[in-house]
Amino acid sequence: MKKLNWGILGTGWIASEMGEALQAVNGEIYAVCSKSVANAQKYANQFGVKKVYATAEEMFQDPQIDIVYIATPHHIHYPYLRQALMAGKHVFCEKSITVNSQQLEECVTIAKEKNLVICDGTTLLHMxxxxxxxxxIGQGIIGEIKMIQVNFGSLKEADSNNRFFSKELAGGALLDIGVYATSFARFFMKSKPNVVLTTVDYYETGVDETSGIILKNPEGQMAVMALTLRAKQPKRGVIVGEKGFIEISDYPRAQKAMITYTQTGTTETIEVGQxxxxxxxxxxxxxxxxxxQGGQENLQMVRDVMEILTAIRNQWGMVYPFE
Structure with a gap:
């Protein structure tokens, strides 16, 4: 695989993890930009980055950059995603790729017109x-899938100033951890759900703290999801079929799954990747x-997930101030 020139936007913890991954796979990082030039320079020193930019606009105009990686808080993903695409760059954006499906679809249209790739950082889609x-599952090992159960709970400190609880910064459980749960559910369903049932409890700032979500697609497959920012839950997903079920723990970055065959009670462990x-x-x-020129299946999955997340928020009537 030939080296490509990546430009990193944002220098937080996930950008540091990505820096290590880029060095391992690509061998180098071409450019970095942060709202703090000092942080950008520190990142450049740490990862041997060739160029440091003070503004995103300036970095996007560098003709040597092939791919822009957006690692900013997700309330500003959309404007940067759009600007990078308009500048002719492929974009890998952290989740949640945008805050609603209208934003994403606008960017998809631009990408198609310019023959560019959009991809997001919902890790499980790449494991x-x-x-x-x-x-x-396609070979029928657990029979027809009937139900998917998936949980994700984080215990975030009750701090109204924290971005997780800030409505102005698109906080709440749905866009932070619900992206993973919804992606898990959609990945194993035959088609996009056309029925969404949900209830929510809000944090004092007006963002979603805890929610229950039921999805159903035209084939009758159902997914049940439980999300919360104020109570730790196992990151556990279960795919239930007529002849068995598959359990996956720590599913966002899972490397192991256990299959239980219900007719015999026997189990099998599958380990792939790290x-x-x-x-x-x-x-x-x-x-x-x-x-x-690939990635269309991945992008369609991301679009489906964003449509589901948008439908959930529409039912809640929860709108971010900047929308």
């Missing part, structure tokens, strides 16, 4: 385990998409 499980290499798989996929 080798999931491709293996989908293949095995959790520690999760972001390397993201880099590999993105570079493959760019060099081989």
């Amino acid at each position: 080798p385990l999931y491709q293996k499980l989908r293949e095995m 959790a520690a290499r999760a972001l390397e798989y993201e880099v590999q996929d993105m570079q493959d998409y760019v060099q081989n």
Whole structure:
């Protein structure tokens, strides 16, 4: 795989993890930009980055950059995503890729017009385990899938100034951790759900703190999701079929799944990939998409997920101030 020039926007903890992955897969990082030039320079020193930019606009205009990686808070993903695409750059953006489906669809239109790749950082969509499980399910090992159960709970400190609880910064459980749960559910469903039922409890700032969500697609497959920012839950997903079920713990970066065959009670453990290499798989996929004009299946999955998340918020009537 040939080296590509990546420009990093944002220098927080996830950008540091991505820096390590880029060095491992791509061998180098071309450029970095942060609202703090000092932070950008520190990042450049740490990862041997060639160029440091003071503004995103300036970095986007660099003709040497192939891919822009957006690692900013997600309330400003959309404007940067749009600007990068308009500048002719492929974009890998952290989740949630945008805050609503209208924003994403606008960017998809631009990308199609300019023959550019959009991809997002929902890690499980890039983990080798999931491709293996989908293949095995297609072979009928657990029969027809009937239900998916998926939980995600974080115990965030009750701080109204924290971005997780800030409505102005698109906080709340849905866009922070619900992206993973929804992606898990959609990945194993035959088609996009056309029925959404949900209830929510709000934090004092007006963002969603806890929610229950039921999805159903035209084939009758159902997914049940439980999300919260104020109570730790196991990151556990279960795919239930007529002949067995598959359990996956720590599912965003999972490398192992256990299959239980209900007719016999026997179990089988499947291990594929390495959790520690999760972001390397993201880099590999993105570079493959760019060099081989791929990624359409991944993008459609991301679009479906964003439509579901938008439908959920529409039912709640929860709107961010900047929308």
